[in-house]
Amino acid sequence: MNLSIFSAYKVHKPIAFSDIILLLGPTVAIGELASKFWDCCLSLFREKEARQPWFPMKIGDRTFQLVQEHLTALGYSDGPLGLSCDDTKLFPAFRMYWDSQERTHFVVGGIDGPMRVANPDRLRIMLQDPGTAKATKVRQCQ
Amino acid sequence: MPLPKVAPIIVAALPISNNLSAEQLVVYTQQILHGLFDRHIRVVSYACDGTETERAVQRLLVETADSKVTVQVKNPRSGCPDTEVKIACIKGNHVVMIQDSKHGLKTFRNNLFSGARLLTFGNYTAIYQHIREIAFEEGSPIYHRDVEKLDRQDDNAASRLFSAATLEFLSKNHPDYRGEIVYLFVFEELVDAYQNRSMSHTERIKLVLRARYFLDLWKAFLDRTQYSETKYFLSREATDIARMLIEGIIGLIMVHHDHIDGGFPLLPWLHSSEACEHVFGEARQIVKDFSMLDFLYMMTKLRISLREAVLHNKTNNPKARASGYSHTYFDHQGLNLVALATFPSDDDIQAIAEEAADEAESLFALLGIAPSQLQGSDAVQLPSIHTWLDSESDRMAEDDNNWMDMESGNEDFDGDACELQDLLEQEEAGQVSRSRETQGRLMSLTCAALAVTANDMMRV
Numbered sequence: 001m002n003l004s005i006f007s008a009y010k011v012h013k014p015i016a017f018s019d020i021i022l023l024l025g026p027t028v029a030i031g032e033l034a035s036k037f038w039d040c041c042l043s044l045f046r047e048k049e050a051r052q053p054w055f056p057m058k059i060g061d062r063t064f065q066l067v068q069e070h071l072t073a074l075g076y077s078d079g080p081l082g083l084s085c086d087d088t089k090l091f092p093a094f095r096m097y098w099d100s101q102e103r104t105h106f107v108v109g110g111i112d113g114p115m116r117v118a119n120p121d122r123l124r125i126m127l128q129d130p131g132t133a134k135a136t137k138v139r140q141c142q
Numbered sequence: 143m144p145l146p147k148v149a150p151i152i153v154a155a156l157p158i159s160n161n162l163s164a165e166q167l168v169v170y171t172q173q174i175l176h177g178l179f180d181r182h183i184r185v186v187s188y189a190c191d192g193t194e195t196e197r198a199v200q201r202l203l204v205e206t207a208d209s210k211v212t213v214q215v216k217n218p219r220s221g222c223p224d225t226e227v228k229i230a231c232i233k234g235n236h237v238v239m240i241q242d243s244k245h246g247l248k249t250f251r252n253n254l255f256s257g258a259r260l261l262t263f264g265n266y267t268a269i270y271q272h273i274r275e276i277a278f279e280e281g282s283p284i285y286h287r288d289v290e291k292l293d294r295q296d297d298n299a300a301s302r303l304f305s306a307a308t309l310e311f312l313s314k315n316h317p318d319y320r321g322e323i324v325y326l327f328v329f330e331e332l333v334d335a336y337q338n339r340s341m342s343h344t345e346r347i348k349l350v351l352r353a354r355y356f357l358d359l360w361k362a363f364l365d366r367t368q369y370s371e372t373k374y375f376l377s378r379e380a381t382d383i384a385r386m387l388i389e390g391i392i393g394l395i396m397v398h399h400d401h402i403d404g405g406f407p408l409l410p411w412l413h414s415s416e417a418c419e420h421v422f423g424e425a426r427q428i429v430k431d432f433s434m435l436d437f438l439y440m441m442t443k444l445r446i447s448l449r450e451a452v453l454h455n456k457t458n459n460p461k462a463r464a465s466g467y468s469h470t471y472f473d474h475q476g477l478n479l480v481a482l483a484t485f486p487s488d489d490d491i492q493a494i495a496e497e498a499a500d501e502a503e504s505l506f507a508l509l510g511i512a513p514s515q516l517q518g519s520d521a522v523q524l525p526s527i528h529t530w531l532d533s534e535s536d537r538m539a540e541d542d543n544n545w546m547d548m549e550s551g552n553e554d555f556d557g558d559a560c561e562l563q564d565l566l567e568q569e570e571a572g573q574v575s576r577s578r579e580t581q582g583r584l585m586s587l588t589c590a591a592l593a594v595t596a597n598d599m600m601r602v
Contacts, residue, residue, distance in 0.1 A: 055441040059154050059170070064177040070151050071183065079145070079406050080398065082240070083153070083178070084189040085171060085196075086418035090157065091559050095435035108435045111159045135157030138437055139167070141174050142150045142417050 057106075057114050085141045092134035094127060111135045146409065146474040149448040150417035152441065153178075157434045164198030168206070171199060172232075179233040186397050187390075187413045189240040192249055192383045200239040200386075204230045211236060213396045215351065218496040225354055225495075227389040229397065236401050238393035241386040242415045243336035247300045250329040253380045254303075254322075255292070262374040263360055264509030266321030273303065273322065276311060283307035297468035304330035324505050328356050332384065335391050336410045337470075340478040343395050343408065344486045348494045348501075350388045355502035357384060362516040363506075399485035407482035416471040420448065423469070429598045431559035439602040562591055 021029045056062045071077050094109040096117065106114040107126065111133050117123045126132055154174060158167075171188065178185050188203060190196035204210060207230035215225040230237045254261065254268055261268040270289075277284040288299040302308065304326055312323050332353040335346040357376075364371055376384065391410055398408045424447040429436050452472040486494065503513040569584060576584070 055152070055438055056154070057438060059156065059173050059177065061177075063154050063174075064181045064183070067151055067153055067178065067183060068181045074148065076145065076148075078182075078184065078404065080184050080186040080402050080408075081178075082187040082189060082413040083175065083185045084240075084242075084413075084415040084418055085199075086191060086415045086422070087158065088422040090437070091431040091433045091563075093433040093435075093563075095433055097435060108438065109157060109433055111157055113157070133159060135434055136160040137158050138155055138434060139158050139170065140155045140418050140421060141153045141171075142421070 057108065083141060085139060087137045087139040090135055090138045092136050094134060096123075109134055145412075146477055146479075147452060147472075149445070149452045150421075152421065152445065155437060155441075164195050164202055167195065168199045168202040171203060172206070175203075175232055175237065179235050184235060184402075185237060186235070186402070187238045187240045187394060189242060189413050189415050191242045191245045191415050192379065194379070197241075197382060197386070203232075203237070204228055204239060207232050207237075208234075213393060215392065215491055215495055217355075218492075218499045222358065225351065225388070225392065227393045227396070229393050236397045238390060238397055238413075239386060240390040240394070240413045241383050243333045243387060243411070244297055244300070244414065244416065246383050246387050247304055247329070247333045248295065248297070249380045249383050250325075250333075250376075251300045251303055252294055253376050254325060255289075256377070259373050259375070259377070261321065261325060261376070262369060263321060263324065263363060264506065264511035266319075266324075266509050268321040268325040272316070272319050276308075276316065279315065281311065283311055297470075301468075304333065306330075320509055324356075324509060328353050328505065329384075332387055336387070336414070339411070339474060339476045340481060342481045342484065344490055344494055346391055346410070347395060347486065347491055348498045350391050351495050351498035352501050352505075353384065354388045355499050356505055357381075359502060359506045359511075359513060359516060363511055366516055395485055399487075405483050407479050408485075409482060412471055414471060416469055417448070420451070420469045420471075424448070428601055432598070432602075436598060436602050443602075559594070562587075566591060 023029075024032065056066070068077075071081075092109070094107050096105050096107050098104075099106050102116075105117040105123075107117055107123065108114050115126060115132075117126070156170060175185060175188070188200065190200065209231040211229045211231055213227040213229065215227075217224045227238075230239070253259070254273065255270045257270070273284070274289045276282050277286055277289040283305060284302055285299070287293075288296070288302060293299065309323060309326055309330070312319055312326070317323075331349040334341070335349040338346070360375065361371070363369075364374055375381070390413075394408055394410060394413060398406065421444055424444055425432055425437060425440055428440055428443060432440065451469070455472055455474070506513050506516075566588060
């Protein structure tokens with residue numbers, strides 16, 4: 001059953017839920033209503049996630065600030081927590097990205113963290129430097 | 143995040159090289175722990191899987207802690223070693239070292255299936271052949287694929303093997319397979335102490351102490367009969383993991399009881415590295431061979447996936463075969479928060495220890511050995527749990543457990559992209575003249591590689 005049946009009724013005139021049950025049958029009506037609510041929740045999540053701050057590339061003050069803000073939002077500032085770590089293989093590659101805050105390009109994928117790129121020549125030197133090693137694993141903490 | 147219906151928080155992701163030692167890795171962990179403690183975030187556990195390096199990181203964290211608190215559970219049998227749990231105290235916070243219980247279960251399964259040892263207790267043994275036999279019998283809860291061409295990382299297969307259904311099947315159809323029955327029972331219960339959603343903490347302590355006393359009796363039996371532990375006991379790695387599982391749950395309960403106010407429940411199954419593996423699994427579904435920048439760009443999608451899994455309670459198909467990891471940490475069916483927020487007193491624990499020792503002795507008696515024979519006046523004294531680890535170098539055990547260290551390479555990652563990249567780099571470096579047809583083919587492959595990379599970037 002198409003969801004448009006709900007919006008159609010909403011547009012023209014309000015309709016009691018009992019009428020919808022009468023039209024669709026109780027099982028289908030409840031199912032459609034549940035999925036409608038779920039779609040709303042999902043789009044809300046996506047809107048919120050789109051406004052989430054950029055994930056920090058290094059361990060720094062911002063790393064912990066984000067965790068603290070998350071816990072405060074949950075109302076769980078003083079409860080016990082567990083930390084866990086694991087690693088997995090990575091496709092070893094240098095990739096460049098534009099940092100809009102720093103207004104400069106960075107190369108990511110080396111074991112020393114993000115490297116600032118001043119100009120194309122500098123990038124060429126960096127990539128040819130045998131001391132610049134690509135990361136082969138990512139270690140994640142939760 | 144040890145709370146039901148709350149998605150884990152991804153704290154940090156760092157690019158590292160393949161060959162970092164435990165000494166180098168522990169620096170990152172300390173940096174994260176110190177940063178969290180400076181913000182008054184109360185971390186009470188540090189969990190990881192059972193690889194040699196990860197366990198070494200945990201050992202170093204305890205050794206380099208500001209101070210250590212030792213919790214002791216007295217052994218009810220005189221002359222037998224007590225259970226001692228060392229808890230790291232960092233910046234005034236107590237941190238318990240935890241082994242991932244589902245990894246532990248797979249380790250116990252792999253020890254049972256190993257041809258390098260013959261698990262021997264009393265008049266019985268626990269062997270792969272018997273498990274293979276029952277897999278082919280009618281009505282068996284174990285699938286053929288669980289015993290043939292087996293996937294050593296298969297969570298579902300390990301759960302099926304160490305399940306009440308398998309125990310029931312064995313006890314009904316093969317009551318003479320007592321070695322397997324007791325082995326499966328003891329270690330299933332040890333992992334259940336972490337995974338059970340409704341059990342009281344008192345019961346959890348009993349299960350882990352029973353495993354501890356059973357292992358003590360097993361070790362004493364081998365010492366008395368002068369059987370080699372290398373061949374007839376658990377591997378060195380499995381022994382260490384068992385010790386950490388036993389001590390971990392006691393440590394967590396003690397820290398919640400003694401150092402945490404506010405009646406927070408303890409949900410031990412959430413103190414694991416399962417959430418980390420879940421993130422990696424979700425990331426590989428978006429881009430199979432992801433680079434560091436892909437992973438960072440993916441973070442928003444990964445957070446949504448985690449929340450979706452937690453809110454929807456999306457567990458994998460438990461009947462799946464050879465399917466590797468199966469994440470269940472967000473499954474909270476049967477949750478009993480009142481029981482999980484009630485902690486036993488020291489006196490209760492001592493009473494439980496007595497019960498656990500009695501049960502371990504009953505289990506050993508079932509295997510044909512009267513515990514009094516091991517503890518008599520002319521018997522050797524039961525060895526300390528620490529001596530399990532000081533035995534002679536166990537080469538076979540190491541070979542047998544190499545699968546654990548290789549585990550990160552088995553996460554559905556066959557390195558196709560790496561291989562293609564290497565070939566392209568070799569091609570660029572080489573100055574070999576080729577036919578027009580070969581050059582055309584190479585150009586097509588290069589374009590294909592670029593198209594795959596562009597596709598991955600679009601998916602992120």
